[in-house]
Amino acid sequence: MENTIYIQMKHRLTIKKGAIVRLSDMAQVIVPEEMSNLQELVVLSNTSEVEKKFIVLDVMNVINKIKSRYPDAEIQVIGPSETIFEIVKKRKTAPSFLFVLVWLLLFVGSGMAIMNFHEETSMQTMHQKIYWMMTGKMNSTPFIVQIPYSLGLGLGMILFFNHLFKKRINQEPSPLEIEMFNYQQDLDQYVVLNKHKESTKYSDDH
Structure with missing residues (x-):
């Protein structure tokens, strides 16, 4: 339909304290040509007054602001129904x-x-036993076993974290990155459930 607006909100955005957020900043929007100015619609302002770290903007707030400008528009929402804004200060x-x-x-x-x-x-005792099994002799400092073990320990840590300094070894995520991703998902869910704000407090009449 000619007056249909399609909105796909982004899941999470990081903004600076005091920033003004427009519709095009926090969502992918497809609008009719005559409604192209809708991309510049301000959905969040007055963020300098925010004391906490997160703002959750619900899609209903966005729809209300669009309807106030184009009452006859039909709005189709695709994807997430809210966007989490993380407010960061200059460090x-x-x-x-x-x-x-x-x-x-x-x-x-x-x-x-x-x-x-x-x-x-008792890793040293274990190395001594390995040396005895390999050579048939006892040695209190089996460096021939300990040195490869130490090198292998360091190599194993590099492979585990999938990084050598800043360089990624391959494109597969490391177990640490998976755990960080799961933590981020849990954090986002907590924010949505427990810190849902009345976003109109940070809106204006643009």
Whole structure:
């Protein structure tokens, strides 16, 4: 139909505090040519007044604003029925010494965790037994076993996280990325269920 408007809202958007959000920013919209100015319809403003981190904009608020401009329009909604806006503030760049300090703490902490694990599981004794099974001799420091094991441990961590520094090894997501994705999904569901706001508070009459 000539007056039909199709809207597909985005699931999540990150915006700066105080930003003005237009319809084209938060949804894919197909409109008749004579309604092309609808793309610039302001759906959120006054976001500088938002104290919390999230705003949930329901599709009904969007439909009401469209109807106020084009009462006879037929609106078809495809996909999500709400968009989650995450309000972010401008962050100051952390000092380089702080980055180095955090890196050292993580490095030392992870190293101690690995050493404690090996101590509790008697890994050195296990290596000595492996060396005895391979050579028939006892050796208190079987480096021929320990060195390949240490290299393999590091290689296994690289393969597990699927990253070598900033370079991705392959296109498959790592287990950590899967867990982060699941966490993000749970967080979004929580926000929708528990922080649903009256978005008209941050709307205007545009």
